[in-house]
Structure formats: structure tokens, C-alpha cells
Amino acid sequence: MTTENEDWQDDDIVDFGGSKPDDGELDMTPMVDVTFLLLIFFVMTAAFTIQTSLPIPTPQSEEASTQSIPDDKDEDPEFITVKVDAENVFWVMGEDGLDIECSNVKDLRVQMRLVRADLGDPDKLIVEANEEALHQQVIAAIDAGMVIGVDQVQLMTVQEDDINY
Numbered sequence: 037m038t039t040e041n042e043d044w045q046d047d048d049i050v051d052f053g054g055s056k057p058d059d060g061e062l063d064m065t066p067m068v069d070v071t072f073l074l075l076i077f078f079v080m081t082a083a084f085t086i087q088t089s090l091p092i093p094t095p096q097s098e099e100a101s102t103q104s105i106p107d108d109k110d111e112d113p114e115f116i117t118v119k120v121d122a123e124n125v126f127w128v129m130g131e132d133g134l135d136i137e138c139s140n141v142k143d144l145r146v147q148m149r150l151v152r153a154d155l156g157d158p159d160k161l162i163v164e165a166n167e168e169a170l171h172q173q174v175i176a177a178i179d180a181g182m183v184i185g186v187d188q189v190q191l192m193t194v195q196e197d198d199i200n201y
Contacts, residue, residue, distance in 0.1 A: 115160050116151055116186065118144070118177045121197040122168040126177060131155060135199050145180045152184055161186040167193050 117129040127135040128147045131154040138144040152158065161181035165174045178189050 114158050115162050116148060116155065116158055116181070117162045117164065118148065118181070119197070119199065120163065120165040120169040120173045120177055121199060122166040124170050124173045126173070127199055141176050141180060144177065145183055148180055148184050152186075157185075159185070159187040161189045162192060163189065164192045164194050164198075166197055167195055 119127040119129070119135060121127065126138040126141075126144045128138060128144065128151055130136050130151060136147055136151075138147050161178070163174060163177045163181075165177075174191070178191075181189055
């Protein structure tokens with residue numbers, strides 16, 4: 037007795053439309069999957085640095101500033117004054133009115149902390165930059181003020197250096 041199963045031939049096999057790749061072809065799907073998984077892993081584990089910035093208002097017109105700076109700012113304890121000369125050297129105005137030279141940003145921060153403590157923790161910074169000074173040095177002075185906790189910054193451009201030794 038023959039059953040229906042024995043009558044089946046290779047021609048009767050159902051084809052679901054899938055085919056095996058030829059021997060010469062390489063299936064790229066697993067490689068693409070692994071690549072995307074690695075990409076997601078590296079994006080999720082990457083350490084991103086958060087850059088902080090201090091907002092500085094830009095001038096709105098070509099006219100002179102209407103903000104006033106005290107004429108006798110040497111004696112005004114509300115300000116820390118940092119000067120950047122034409123040779124890109126930092127100078128911090130001390131409590132006695134004499135300027136203290138700072139050769140690098142680290143010395144600038146240390147000196148600004150000392151002056152700030154001596155003046156009673158003022159929250160304003162005046163940066164007097166010579167018009168020949170590099171922008172990098174001016175930004176470094178502003179950043180140093182931000183690091184020590186200064187809230188307000190005022191920029192001044194001077195044509196001649198006024199350093200008090």
C-alpha cells in the first residue's frame with residue numbers, strides 16, 4: 037500500500053521565493069548590522085565636552101558706548117582690571133594701583149583670584165586690550181574672569197598701553 041507521502045516528488049516541493057546566494061556572492065546583511073551596532077555603541081559611549089561661554093553683548097551702533105566707566109577706576113573696588121598689551125602680555129591691576137605682569141593664563145587666573153579677594157570679591161571685569169593684541173589673549177582674559185566667578189565683563193580697546201609698574 038502506498039501512501040500519499042511516498043508519491044511526492046522533488047517537483048512537488050513548495051517554493052517560498054527565497055533562494056540561496058550563489059557561491060560567488062557574499063551576503064552583506066550581517067556585516068551591515070554589525071557596522072550599525074558598532075556605530076551606535078561608539079556614539080553612545082563617546083565623551084562629549086560641554087563648552088561653557090559667557091554671553092557678551094555686541095554693540096548695536098557705530099556710535100560710542102553710553103555705558104560709563106568710572107574716571108577713577110584705579111580706586112574703584114567694583115572692578116578687576118586686566119590689560120592685554122601689544123606684546124600679548126597680561127597685566128592685572130593690583131590693589132595698590134600698580135599693574136602685575138602675568139606671563140601665561142595660569143598666572144593670570146592666580147593673580148586675578150588674589151586681586152579679587154583683596155578687593156572684596158567684585159563681580160565686574162574690565163578687559164583693556166591694545167588694538168594690536170591677539171583675540172586669543174583677550175578671550176583668555178575673559179575666560180579667566182569667568183573661571184574665578186566674575187559675572188559682568190566690559191571690553192575696552194586702547195591704542196596705547198597704559199601700564200603702571
